[in-house]
Amino acid sequence: MPDVADTDGLTVGQVSTRVGVTVRALHHWDEIGLARPSLRTPAGYRLYTAADLERLHRIVVYRELGLGLDRIRAVLDDSAEDVPAALRAQRSQIAERIDRLQQLSAGLDRMIDAHERGLLLTAEQQAAILGPQWNPDWPSEARRRYGDTTQWRQYAERSASRSPEEWQAIADLVAGLDGDLAKAMDAGVTPGSPEADQLVELHREIFSSYFPITRQMQVCLGRRFEADPEFAAHYDSIRPGLATWFRQLIDAHAVAHGIDPDTATWQ
Template sequence: MPDPAGADGLTVGQVSTRLGVTVRALHHWDDIGLARPSLRTAAGYRLYTAGDLERLHRIVVYREIGLGLDRIRVILDDSNADVPGALRAQRTQVAQRIDRLQQLSAGLDRMIAAHERGLLLTVEQQAAIFGPEWNPDWPVQARQRYGDTTQWQQYAERSASRSPEEWEAIADSVTDLDRALADAMDAGVTPGSPEANQLVERHREVFSSYFPLTRQMQVCLGRMYEADPGFAAHYDGIRAGLATWFRQSVDASARAHDIDPDTATWQ
């Protein structure tokens, strides 16, 4: 067969271009004795023959399927090497990596969907978990309003890994908290009392299921619960005046922690 490298062989640069490997890699393979050129110029420059190219081609193929250089050396130089066995073992590892990558791909799909939609639940699941008053458009509206905030990103990342059962547990904890707030108000618990402060802490713990909720953020939420018609209707629908009572309780708790509720910001 004609020598594709020509009578004088190919230079390192020519081989690099032909095989798509770096000159540095070719030098390294020469230095470790894996693929040494058969010829040298008078000035000492490497020249690769057709036989050298064949060996290099096999090295490139084996590298592409993930074999290490030591394993490649055994396959190329050991006449007793079990080449099919080595390739089968590598195929198993490749299959495992593919499975892992598929899992990562599925996780990325869920993360993207969570950032875009908030909840990865069907409309039917949302109704069953959050009740008939739940509006499935609310998560999309929240995304439009808060999508650029750190808290939305934290919420989405948690949402991506949550099951319907976990969301149901969170919804139950919110319902239990609403009931406890109403019972405390009915019992005459005053804002700033130990009982009210415990409920404020409970609220911060429950709502930290969505994203980490600082005391200053909680003050801002208390204001919103009282001022926003939708939130006020929810809390006052549980007990008349509950939105204001809870806002006052949050403010009193904030003052106990040296936070001025009048100047608190979302941080």
Template structure:
């Protein structure tokens, strides 16, 4: 709240002949509509009228209006302002203390909002809001801390990156550990299913493909068409293929066939699937 305006000249002028609604609105930086409303509800009525019926405010009226503006600026509602100004039973310091407590609560909410906005900005720019040490602890020694920056460079303009950033902004080490555990659990399930001879198109294969979409949703929602593209990238990209080979040799190719079969079962041609 800024300093109180210097009203000496205005008050002298008001004492002499009164100020119009427009003049008061300009001096107090309020709207004419607000002044009319305060007049209509009896909160601040002009004491004088011209012969033509126009409102004129006296110095006393201006003093009351200044107090209204100050109280309104600190957040008091009009009914509460009326009580502070007119009700002798109102304890003004107590009313102001209560308002100050509400302001303090609002400041804390704004601080939390500011922190959330800062994290959201960082998540859009960095992807993963963990230190290098935290990343190693969560994702293991094979994790390369340069991967998030590479992903940002490659996918930063996509809707999926924005969805990922929104999820990332709300996560700390504990939440990311839960994601990492779910991914590791899925890898174990896939390895065990491959050992058991699960074939593309089987019921168990369909459940595994669905489980993959469910786990992957921790990053962003994955459609079946997108899943086809992703599974083919797992097989074609050396880094992804090497990861899945550590689970079971040839796992990426085997999983790609499961995904292709599931896509066909849902009317999707894997050979023409696109990222949508």
């Protein structure tokens, strides 16, 4: 605490500079009786004494520790107040806030990492969850292509809070859908049929785990499943021609909902 000797007769402005609080705060503390200046000039202006300044320094310390003004008044003025107990209680609250802030900091680190990497899984976890055909470079490639889109931001935000177990659950749903598509194709399910529409809706529901997918966006995905060599190879490895057949299912379902597949856009 600074030396307060020989400081009787300080003005509000001088005290504001010495203590490091605003003049407005000093006026407020004066009004509520927390810290009133003890002296007055002949013209009626209030002046602070050394004792007043010492009290103000103590108020500032307690306020920085997080005590409210009423509690500070009790600590300073109430002889029955258990000051160590009050400070211990405040220390406990500060410890809780520190813990919360550390959690928020860790969450921010994960969010930043997710926006930059996309998938917060090690290469070993990716192989175990997504299969040996998965290329761990794909998330980085996707970041380069789509990092400035709304969908990438949505994907990153979900990825930041998703555990390996949750990714495994999504991978299992995708694998199950692939199996259902193969069975439906073998059974001769045709585009526009109730069975086909159910599969298309299931696909949109599962893939919306990454980011929300509209029916128009699903049409665009269907085109890519058929045209992109990597996607087409995946679906056609399940059943020859599955990529084209599935795209037809998606298009027929879109038409039933008033969407022209030929003009559908990513929106």
